[in-house]
Amino acid sequence: MMQLTKAQRIVLIHHLPNTDAYLSTYPINNHSQPITNGDYYITDLNNSSDSDDSVYLFPILLEADGTPWYLANLFLLKIAIDNRDNYKDTRDIRKKASLLLDYKIFCESARGNNNEQAPIDLFDFKHSLKSKRPTWRYYSHLMHVEKPRPGLLNAKTGAVYQFYKFAATQPNIDLDLERVEKLTSFTVFKQTASGNLYRIDGEKRSQTVRTAEPAPVSIGYVRDEGEDLRPLFQKELDALLDALQTGEFEIDEKLIVYLALCTGERKQTILTMRMRHLKFFEDQYLSQKKMSYKLFANSQNGCDTKYDKPHILHVPAWLGEKIKTWAFSKKATERREKFKQKFGDIFNDDDMYLFLSPTGDCRYMSHLDPRYKMTLSPALGQVTRNLKYKLLRITGNKISPDFSFHWLRATFALLLYKGCQKLISEKKMLAGTELNHIRYRLHHAHQSTTENYLKLFSQTSELLEAQETFENVLFGDVLQNKDISDEVK
Incomplete structure (x- = not known):
C-alpha cells in the first residue's frame, strides 16, 4: 500500500465547532442541539445555544495509512481549547503539528544495523x-544528521516532549517522563535597565542546544524592540521626499509613508486604522497651537499595536486634513464598496479599514478582524515591501537597498531628538x-530602548544634518501644494 507524504498527513479542518460541548444520546437541557437526525445531542458548557467555541484552521494528523493519529490530535485539541481565550490564530498549533509529525515519520522510517526496516515504538x-x-x-539524529539551526532543534524536541507530557496524563498509558527526557531545575537572577534584580525559576530540558546570543547592533543602527533600524541620512531623506512628489505613488501610499515619518508609528498600527479614527481629526483633538491632532490607537478602536499597548499619535494638522480628504474621495469610497461586495457587512462604516488596497481588501489584517482566525495567510503589510521596491527603483542608488519601512520610525525619532535639543538650548x-x-x-516598553536611540544620535554627527528637512516634513507644507482631492476623484 502506498504511504502518504507528510503534506498528505496534515489535514486542515477549516471550522471545528463545539469544541467545548457535551455529546450525549439525549438532551441535557433546553440548549441541547440534535445532530445526526436526533441520534445524538450536543450541549454547550456555557448553557447557551449561540456561544462560539469554534476553532478555525485546526490541523488533524494522520497515520501513514491515512487513519487519524488519535492521541496526537487530542494533544493538539487540548492546546487549542486551553488557549482559546488568548490565541489569535492557530499558526503555532499548526507549526507544532508539523514538528510532531516529523518525529512520527522519523520513528516509522528507522532502520536497523543491517539497513532493514526497524520502526521505533513511540512508547x-x-x-x-x-x-x-x-x-x-x-x-x-537531529544533532548529527539533520543539523537544524539551534532554535528549530529546540522547537522540534520541545514539541515532542510536550506531546509525551500530555500522553502521560491519559488513561491506559504508563509512561515515566524521566525516561523520555531529563529536566533540571534552575534559578537565575536578571537585572532590569533600572538596576532592579528579579528572579526566574524554571526547568531546562536535556535535549536542547544553546542558542546564539543576538548579533551585536551594527554601527549607525539602533535595536528597537527586536528590529535594527537606522535613520535616513540627509541625501536619503531628500530622495524620499522627491520621490513622493512624483506621480509614481498613489495618494494613499504617500499618506501611509507620511504617517510613519511624522508619527514614528509601525505599519501594523497605520494599516489597521479605521474610519472611526477620522473623528480625531476634529477641533477638540487639535493642539493649542493648532499644529497637530491627538489620535488614540488601541484595540478598543480597532488598531493593532505592538504588545497591544494603547498608543497616542500626534498627527500634523496638514496631514490629518489630507487623510480626511482621501477617506471620502471617490477612489476610497469605491474600495470600501468592493470590500462589502467581497465580504459582506462584517464591519459597520466606522470599523471599515481606512487604507484598503485597490482590490478592496485590508493591507494588514487586524487580529480583531472576524476573518482573522479563519484566514490561513492574513495580510501582514506586504504593501510596505512594495513601497520599498518602488522607492528604490525611482531613487536609484540614493537610498540604501537595506532600507525598510520602519527606518521611518528611527527617522522620526531623530527629529524628536533634535527638537528637544533645540528647546533645551x-x-x-x-x-x-x-x-x-x-x-x-x-x-x-523599556527605557533602555530609548537610551540606545539617544546614544546613537549623540554619537553620529552625520545623522543630525537633517533637522531642517525633518521640520519641514512634520510642520511645513510639503503636501500643501498637492491637491489630493482632485487626484483621487
Whole structure:
C-alpha cells in the first residue's frame, strides 16, 4: 500500500465547532442541539445555544495509512481549547503539528544495523541505555544528521516532549517522563535597565542546544524592540521626499509613508486604522497651537499595536486634513464598496479599514478582524515591501537597498531628538527630560530602548544634518501644494 507524504498527513479542518460541548444520546437541557437526525445531542458548557467555541484552521494528523493519529490530535485539541481565550490564530498549533509529525515519520522510517526496516515504538522507553530510547535517538539524529539551526532543534524536541507530557496524563498509558527526557531545575537572577534584580525559576530540558546570543547592533543602527533600524541620512531623506512628489505613488501610499515619518508609528498600527479614527481629526483633538491632532490607537478602536499597548499619535494638522480628504474621495469610497461586495457587512462604516488596497481588501489584517482566525495567510503589510521596491527603483542608488519601512520610525525619532535639543538650548525644556518625551512618543516598553536611540544620535554627527528637512516634513507644507482631492476623484 502506498504511504502518504507528510503534506498528505496534515489535514486542515477549516471550522471545528463545539469544541467545548457535551455529546450525549439525549438532551441535557433546553440548549441541547440534535445532530445526526436526533441520534445524538450536543450541549454547550456555557448553557447557551449561540456561544462560539469554534476553532478555525485546526490541523488533524494522520497515520501513514491515512487513519487519524488519535492521541496526537487530542494533544493538539487540548492546546487549542486551553488557549482559546488568548490565541489569535492557530499558526503555532499548526507549526507544532508539523514538528510532531516529523518525529512520527522519523520513528516509522528507522532502520536497523543491517539497513532493514526497524520502526521505533513511540512508547517503548524500557531500554536501560537512554541512547536507545525513541526521543534520544531522535535527538541524536537531529544533532548529527539533520543539523537544524539551534532554535528549530529546540522547537522540534520541545514539541515532542510536550506531546509525551500530555500522553502521560491519559488513561491506559504508563509512561515515566524521566525516561523520555531529563529536566533540571534552575534559578537565575536578571537585572532590569533600572538596576532592579528579579528572579526566574524554571526547568531546562536535556535535549536542547544553546542558542546564539543576538548579533551585536551594527554601527549607525539602533535595536528597537527586536528590529535594527537606522535613520535616513540627509541625501536619503531628500530622495524620499522627491520621490513622493512624483506621480509614481498613489495618494494613499504617500499618506501611509507620511504617517510613519511624522508619527514614528509601525505599519501594523497605520494599516489597521479605521474610519472611526477620522473623528480625531476634529477641533477638540487639535493642539493649542493648532499644529497637530491627538489620535488614540488601541484595540478598543480597532488598531493593532505592538504588545497591544494603547498608543497616542500626534498627527500634523496638514496631514490629518489630507487623510480626511482621501477617506471620502471617490477612489476610497469605491474600495470600501468592493470590500462589502467581497465580504459582506462584517464591519459597520466606522470599523471599515481606512487604507484598503485597490482590490478592496485590508493591507494588514487586524487580529480583531472576524476573518482573522479563519484566514490561513492574513495580510501582514506586504504593501510596505512594495513601497520599498518602488522607492528604490525611482531613487536609484540614493537610498540604501537595506532600507525598510520602519527606518521611518528611527527617522522620526531623530527629529524628536533634535527638537528637544533645540528647546533645551533655548531654555524651554529641562536637560534630561528629553528621554521620557521621546520614550512616550515612540511608546517604548523599556527605557533602555530609548537610551540606545539617544546614544546613537549623540554619537553620529552625520545623522543630525537633517533637522531642517525633518521640520519641514512634520510642520511645513510639503503636501500643501498637492491637491489630493482632485487626484483621487
